[in-house]
Amino acid sequence: MRPWRFVMTFGVVSLLMDFVYEGARSVTGPLLAHLGASAVVVGVVTGAGEAAALGLRLVSGPLADRTRRFWTWTIAGYALTALAVPFLGLTGALWAACALVVAERVGKAVRSPAKDTLLSHATAATGRGRGFAVHEAMDQVGALLGPLTVAAILAVSHDDYAPALGVLALPGAAALVLLVWLRARVPDPVAYEEGKGEAENGEAENGSAENGSAENGKAENGEVGAVRPRLPRAFWTYAVFTATTLTGFATFGVLSYHLVERDLLPTAAVPVLYAAAMAADAVAALATGWLYDRWGARVLAVLPLLSAAVPALAFTDTVWLVVLGALVWGGAVGVQEATLRATVADLVPVGRRATAYGIFAGVMGGAALAGGALTGALYDVSVPALIATVAAIQAAALALLSVQDRT
Template sequence: MSDPSRDTRQKVRDLSIRLILLLGTASLLGSLVSNGARSVTGPYILLLGGSAAVVGLIAGAGEFIGYALRSATGAYVGQSHRYWKVAMTGYGLLAAIPLLAVAGRWEAAAVLIIAERIGKAVRTPARDTILSHATTTVGRGWGFGVHKALDQVGAVIGPLVMVAALALTGGYATGFLLLGIPLAGVAMVLFLARSTVPRPSRLEANGGTRENMDNIRGFLPYAAFIFLGMAGFVNFPLISFHLKAQSIIPDAVIPLYYASAMIVSVVVALVFGRAFDRIGTHVLLTIPVFSTVTILLAFSLDPGVAIAGSLAWGAGIGIFETSLRASIAESTTAARRGQIYGTVSAVFGTAWFVGSAVMGVLYDVSIGHIVAYVVVVEAAAVAAYLWMYRSRIVVRLQEGVGDLIP
């Protein structure tokens, strides 16, 4: 005779796995579209008459807006609980990418590029909240790790699509139009996912039990750690600039370094996702380590050492985004999760913007200055982690006596 409660748990687990895979597939296709376009938007804007300064301004503004808006969209998701509507609206703005094929001026292309980044800001908090419910029964780290791995597969395939289009046609328009095919796939997968689990919150029956970040005393140290950890994490455009400026490798090989880093991030997302389920937020301590290792290796003049730095950078991406999202899901109640996701994403993006700007300026001074900056910032990140760990112990003790800080 079967156990009804066991059958119910198994059904919930099966639905959760299906939802994670469907959202992972949607992210794979969406990442294919966005990263395919982003791999060539710089030269495309130059082709349309924009200057290098315009390229930098558009890229910087797009990324900043894409992260800063997440605080507002996360708050809306948290209040309205319209997860699917918001997520699908955000993915819908990917339609800006195929339209780049008919952008006759760089100003029009700039509007479309920024619109796609706004779409990212709209969909991310809603999508991550849906995933947080689905990962309850399969493991937070593993669920987010699988999703991140699928997302990164799209990040590798997208640029290859554009390379093939350029090689065959010599122009960008065909590539942008080809990206409309996976965009149609995104819509179909999302509709299937919504019909499969129309109310994702039901997958997390208890509504989330931990409230470590639902109060300001628990959130501040976490936000400080994320800010410092990300402010010391170099971006790949600066690494690729170094590779070209110092003539370390041929230009055509640089995308292969990036692709290799993305492949590493796929594997690392799965491995460290599973590690998160075993040791929890201690996985976050590897972030300062990989940030420091990356900066020590990636700016070498030796091609072998430089690629090792690029691979360390890819590993850091896989760890950061997997453990960050899993730790939020593990440490917040469902009612506040959308808002926390949005706020943390805004902190993440602001830190990356600030850190990238600082390291870009320091590169013109000396690589040694960048190394010193990263070492200091990541040491501060470790101190912030210890602050965060202590605050969580305090919150749990207070929970035990029924005196949780409001």
Template sequence: MTGSRSPSSGALKAISFRLILLLGAVSLCGSLVSNGARSVTGPYLDLLGASAAVVGLVAGLGEFVGYALRFATGVYVDQSRHYWTMALIGYGLLIAIPLLALVGSWEAAALLIILERVGKAIRTPARDTMLSHATTAVGRGWGFGVHKALDQIGAIIGPITLAAAVYLTGGYGQGFLILGVPLVFLFITLFAARTAVPKPRRLEASSAPPAPGSTAGEIPDLLPYATFIFLGMAGFANFPLISYHLKAEAILPDAGIPLLYALAMVVSVIVALATGKIYDRFGVRTLIIIPVISTLISILAFASGAGSVFAGALIWGSGIGIYETVIRATIADVTAIDRRGQAYGILNAVFGTAWFTGSVVMGVLYEISVIHIVAYVLFVEILAVIAYIWMCRMQQGFNRAA
């Protein structure tokens, strides 16, 4: 990418896919570090003297900040085009995880946990914008699917790595320090990616014209997509609530719950790859599966039978693989290249706000009855289908105008 001539189609695809694999390897290492730590932050905060309310607040605030700040960082990415700088700063804040080994109070630990989420808010719009450029030549869905699959492999390995470290060393601190090792590999890979493709934007500029169905819309055109994402995610249950149900109803032994989570993550890897290919063939229509997935989870995952809950948890894993793959690919297809980072920032903020809101609502409803959760999810997902129809009609209007 350093020469003045544009690369051939085959060379462009090779360069683009290399960048996707390198950024996927970076995300694998980052997910290993962050998810490894997150698997034990609750008991670690408890060990340091935090109450259950504090643990919940820190987790919820960290996730909300991690999504809400993405609007501002997305705008900055579009204006500055400092993709690699933002990625380096964002991934650099993962140093907060090994530093957890050195703190002596829950207040300091909470600050580091939230700081790591701030890092995710900084790096994600830049990373996704670079991926959107790279996926132009190889297929939006396939490119994002490959990246998501690699990211989820890290999410599987991380908790297992930390559990083994804690088991062998007898303490959380040593486990956090061990997570510094994949952090080193992360930066080696990140610098390799920057060296290989210093200007990722040129990958899209050098590509063929936009694929059929691409609207290259401006920010106001995102309203139907934002509405659909908000309603779809507001009805998507989180795994902590599902695991609470498993424990409260004695459906699985304690040791079986993390194994079920790991299995759900394996499913998410497979589904992310398959969904990417399906999206490249059917485009935005693929999004209709999201309300269906959310509804099935509410019906099955909160049932009383082990078989139903097991199926619900696996469908939940499928949802994780589908959501980010399809939504990120769709954003790349419906936004102008100069607004890509801002669009990712806006819709990631919507995504996080909706999931946080829905999680709170479902947690409250669970205390009343599971039927109330199912009724709530059915209501919001019917609204999501209406938003989907609105979104498709707007897409058709853009296509006719084009």
């Protein structure tokens, strides 16, 4: 399978799974509010979910590198998400809903370092920025369809979450079937990065020892346990920059809580707005991915600017400004999901890449938890204070990036 076909097929898998979990995330705020949660609870739970999705990669990333079972970790993580989401619509207890929100994010933590490592091999042949950007854009097709489907079912069922989230089991099952098929076709995508991926049925498919078959437990350049290079200083600098940015980044859970608590939009319309934000995510991912291949990491300067604009727009009582703020939020997520992953792939050598993705995500997870709790708490106290605090944090992030570029 050629590199672009691999990226596109993996993109279909991600499209189907985004259909599932983005459909659920589009109504997390309203669902928790329906069960009695306050803004602080919504902020902490959604922040904790992001922290779990990112922080637990500190464990899953190194384990994926050590075991070399990248496909196994990827399939297991997707399976956990596919199971958690349908049950979320069935629960009537706040604590259970909170646990399932976090469990769905744990599934992302389990799969992401391994999945990104598999993709990083193919994007070595397609172009890092373009490859990850196209994959992210395909993600967002699912992220568009999932919320719209949930919105339609909520409207028909008079805000009944059980059928709205239960239907998401179907694309989840389809994604798992396609993923198992893709693993059978390309058991060892590292061949792409070694320059062997152009043949339709090259050596990567036969799992030979010289290609370092991942499922046989071989390291890409020797046995498991071989000495691996240290993570470069530039990697740590970008990790600090990203953490600073996310510390001042609101979760959509808090944004959607604001929408329903201030009666700005009906519950069924919130997933529609989330779908629009995911469309903005796809556009931003494609644009910044293309620019990244031309200009490098300097394109990340747009991230603090977008993040600072989100609360200034989204936490007003004017509907069109709130909608604009949600679209800006989606654009910022697109930069995070595509360009930051490409940066890590360029900074870190193959043998340490899953570990690097895990560490990078762990740093991001702690920042996401702080950001969710901070925005939720400040929202209850003072929206102007929230806007000013986030602006100050993003200014600090921009200064960090500027220092890195000069060095």
